[in-house]
Structures are given as structure tokens and as C-alpha cells.
Amino acid sequence: MISLRSPFGWVLRLMAVLTFIYLLGPLFVIVAASFSDTGYLAFPPQGFSLRWYRQALGDVRYLNGFFVSLRLAGTVAVLSLVIGTAAAVALTRFRFPGRALLEAIFLSPLVLPGLVLAVALTLFYAAHPVAPPGLPRLIISHLLVGVPLVLRVMLPVLKRVDPALEEAAQNLGAPPLQAFFLVTLPALKPGLFAAAALAFIFSFDEVEMALFLGSARDAPLTVVLYGAAQMQMDPTVAAVSAMLILLALILMVAQQAYANR
Amino acid sequence: MHASARRGLVAAGLLAPAALVFALLFVWPQLGLFLQSMPAGAPLAQYERFLGDSYYLGVLGNSLLLGLCVTLVTLVLGFPLAFLLARAETRWAGLLLLLTSFPLWVSAVVRSFAWMVLFFRNGVASRLLQSTGLVESNFQLIGTFAGVVIALAQVLLPIMIVTLYAVIRGIDRDLEHAAMSLGASPVVALWLVTIRLARGGILAGSLLVFSLSVSAFATPSLVGGARAHFMAVTIYEQTLELLDWPFAAAIAAILLAISISVALTYGRLLGDAKEQAR
Numbered sequence: 001m002i003s004l005r006s007p008f009g010w011v012l013r014l015m016a017v018l019t020f021i022y023l024l025g026p027l028f029v030i031v032a033a034s035f036s037d038t039g040y041l042a043f044p045p046q047g048f049s050l051r052w053y054r055q056a057l058g059d060v061r062y063l064n065g066f067f068v069s070l071r072l073a074g075t076v077a078v079l080s081l082v083i084g085t086a087a088a089v090a091l092t093r094f095r096f097p098g099r100a101l102l103e104a105i106f107l108s109p110l111v112l113p114g115l116v117l118a119v120a121l122t123l124f125y126a127a128h129p130v131a132p133p134g135l136p137r138l139i140i141s142h143l144l145v146g147v148p149l150v151l152r153v154m155l156p157v158l159k160r161v162d163p164a165l166e167e168a169a170q171n172l173g174a175p176p177l178q179a180f181f182l183v184t185l186p187a188l189k190p191g192l193f194a195a196a197a198l199a200f201i202f203s204f205d206e207v208e209m210a211l212f213l214g215s216a217r218d219a220p221l222t223v224v225l226y227g228a229a230q231m232q233m234d235p236t237v238a239a240v241s242a243m244l245i246l247l248a249l250i251l252m253v254a255q256q257a258y259a260n261r
Numbered sequence: 262m263h264a265s266a267r268r269g270l271v272a273a274g275l276l277a278p279a280a281l282v283f284a285l286l287f288v289w290p291q292l293g294l295f296l297q298s299m300p301a302g303a304p305l306a307q308y309e310r311f312l313g314d315s316y317y318l319g320v321l322g323n324s325l326l327l328g329l330c331v332t333l334v335t336l337v338l339g340f341p342l343a344f345l346l347a348r349a350e351t352r353w354a355g356l357l358l359l360l361t362s363f364p365l366w367v368s369a370v371v372r373s374f375a376w377m378v379l380f381f382r383n384g385v386a387s388r389l390l391q392s393t394g395l396v397e398s399n400f401q402l403i404g405t406f407a408g409v410v411i412a413l414a415q416v417l418l419p420i421m422i423v424t425l426y427a428v429i430r431g432i433d434r435d436l437e438h439a440a441m442s443l444g445a446s447p448v449v450a451l452w453l454v455t456i457r458l459a460r461g462g463i464l465a466g467s468l469l470v471f472s473l474s475v476s477a478f479a480t481p482s483l484v485g486g487a488r489a490h491f492m493a494v495t496i497y498e499q500t501l502e503l504l505d506w507p508f509a510a511a512i513a514a515i516l517l518a519i520s521i522s523v524a525l526t527y528g529r530l531l532g533d534a535k536e537q538a539r
Contacts, residue, residue, distance in 0.1 A: 094271075
């Protein structure tokens, strides 16, 4: 193998370190700037103060946005998990013509631009108001990406679980449904957790559909932040961003801890 | 016979919710988008308007150029890091890979805002450039094409690294060793062996990042500022601000055509690569 101690190895290392700084530096900058004791955004921060956090936590727009986002992402994660896992079971445990094609079609929203999906849905709802505007509309729209995300995680997981185990349980007298819940489902648990986390994060972080389909009253946090960031360089936005970075960190650590259990 | 019919019914029942979501929210709206972009009487008028106006052609060119620049930057920066992570033998490698993908857990809005902090007139990056004397004293990177490239490349870099990492992990490191024991320098071994074998992954990552940059919205609109002439930002303006839906639908259809052709090229190139490997 290529020695990492050779001069060439050191060049590679130097590039990797610089790339690492480029990748994570901006997140560090925003956290540091959020503690600055100045009336404007300052990096490096001057002084230390929590006043931007107090301001952010006292701001109804951010608080409301956070709870709207939690409701949105929680509902999307649960619905995507149920709908996506059911479809994944059908696609892996049953043989029928056109199965591979159906799988490819179901996954296709993942490769299309979110903005195009958002525009198409905006025009669609204007002509066919199938869901009330605001949060319900946004929830069912997020399923369009949430379900494929769950499918992408669960299809390989289900392919790895041997169907013979479930058949064995059935041969021993368990009804099919009971065999599934007692034998297959426990083996799927880590996959289910990862899939739900993925759908939750997508929905919580998504901004294009939220901008197009959300109502002003039920604006998710990303939409509130997008509007605030466009207006001015407000340190409160940095404080909210820093809290979101912390939340993402906690979620990632929890997901890892669960996966490595 | 009776049992197989029941099995078929169960399969249909399991698939029905996903099929409903897909038909109602994907197939129907996408068809509606095409129909709305071609009003009766003058079906191609919206497309002619886009392709006949040098301003909109400039927007398209800008987005394609952005895709090209971001792909190059993420490839050049991503490969060394992905290579080191894939070849490292310390227990830190797993943690470093995790940290590399961490930005994907944070909204693009937050990550773009971080760049705005660095890029505005008094931001560190802008002041650094001002101090070199190459730019005017009130220069800021916000609103510049270079600023959007720097920010968007950082936003999409984890996707490139994760794709490359998976491919490099699959390449036997003994092949590099063999090339070097036959007299190749590390650079030549990397070029002739690793990069050749990682071609599929390099292509996959590049096409993915290209497609995502051409259609990116949050970063170009925040870092690019009010004068961000990119496809997604233009579609946003036409849909929500100017309310010109047939035109917005036409531009969205053009963007969709670009994404689909990139996805198809990707599939074909991958097929070719598999055939060559045989």
C-alpha cells in the first residue's frame, strides 16, 4: 500500500486536514459567533454573552417554528416508516412481475431536485386541494421523499434477513402475522431506527417544499431561519443555528450509540 | 391456488399506501407540470421565451457552470480525505468519517448562514481578501459567483466523500502495493491503480454532486444574495413572487430534463464500466 509516511503521504495528509477544516470550520464559526457580546455578528467573538440565546428563546417565531418542525418531522418519520416498511416487505417477500421496475420507480424521487417537486406540488394543490393548506399539506408532501428514504434503508436490511426463519416459525404453528412480528421485526429494529432517523432529519432540515407549501402561520423553523438570514446579519440567527447544530450532534451520537449497541 | 390469491392480496395491500403517495403526489403533479408549461394554442411559447432570451440562457449557463465548478472542487478536496479515511488503520478513522458526514445532519440553511457570517463585508473571509489589496476595501464575497461555489462545495462535500470512501474501501490495497513493488512511485500507483479502479465511484459522486448543484436552492439564494441568477432561484421568483406559473413550470421542466439526463448518463456509464470490467 501507499505509505502515509512518505512525502507524498504527507501531502495527502495536509490536503485532508485542510479539507477537514473547510468542512467543519463554518459550523465552528457560527457557534463561536453566537456567544459574542456585540450587537452585530462578530468572528472572532468579542467578549462572552448568552444574550442572543435569551433573545432567540424569547422569540415566538423561533419557538413556534421549532415546535412546528418537531410535529412535522415526527409525523413524517412515523408515516414514512409505516408506509415504506410495508412496501419494502412486499418488494422483498413476494414475487410478482415488474418488481424491480416498481422498486426503481419508488426510489426515483430521491434523484430529482427538491425544488422541482415543490413547484409541481404547488401547481397541483392549487388545482386539486386534496389536503388543507399549511402543515397537513407539507406532511403529505414530505412523504414523497420520506418513503423512498425508508425504502432505501429497509430494502437491503430485509434482503439480509432470511425468510426461512419466518417460515420455520410458521411451520411450528405461528400464524403469518405473528411469525413476522416475533421473528422478522426484531431483526429489523436497527434498520427501522436508522430509517426513521433519516426521514426525521430530512423533514426537519428541508426548506424548499416548506417555503412553497407551508403557511405563514405554521412556518417550520427552516423557513423562519431562511427569512431571517435573508433580512440581516442578526446574531439571534447564529444562536438558533448553534442550537440546531447541538441538536444534530445529539441525534447523531444517539443514532451511533444505538447502532453500536 | 386459494393461498396464492391471498398472498397476492396481502402484497397489494402492503404496496397500496406507497403506491397511492407516489401516484397522487409524484406522477400526477409531474404530469401537471408539463401540461401547465404547454398552454393550449401556443404549446412551446414558454420554452421559446426561455431559450430565446439571453438573460434566461445566462441563468442556465450560470447554473451549469456552478455545477461544474462545485463538482471539481468537491472532487479535488474530497478524494485525498476519502482515500486517507479508507486506508487509515487507526480506530480514529471511524470517528473521523462520522465527523465528515456530520454536516449532512445540519440544515443547508444553517450551513449557508455560516458562510454568510464569513462572507459579509466585515466577515473574516472578506476582510482577508481586502487585506491582500486585490479587491476594493468594501468588497464582500456575498453575492459573488466564487462565494456561492465555495459555500455550495462545502455543503455537498460530505456526499462526495461518502461516495468515494465506499468505493476506495472496496479496492484491494495490495494492488497499490503490487504496482509499487514493480517500481511505480506512489503518485503513479495511485493514478494507475486506485483512481482507475475508483472510476465508477468518482463518476457516481461527480454526477450526483453536479445534479444537486445545478438544482440547489438554499445556498445560491442566501449566499448569492438578491442578484443570484441561478435556475432554482429563478423558478422560485417566477412561482411565488411573479406568479407566472406556466413559465415557472417550463423552467422547472427544463431543470427536470437536466436532472433526468444526468441520472440516465450515470446509469449508462455505470453499465459500460461493468462491461469493460468483464
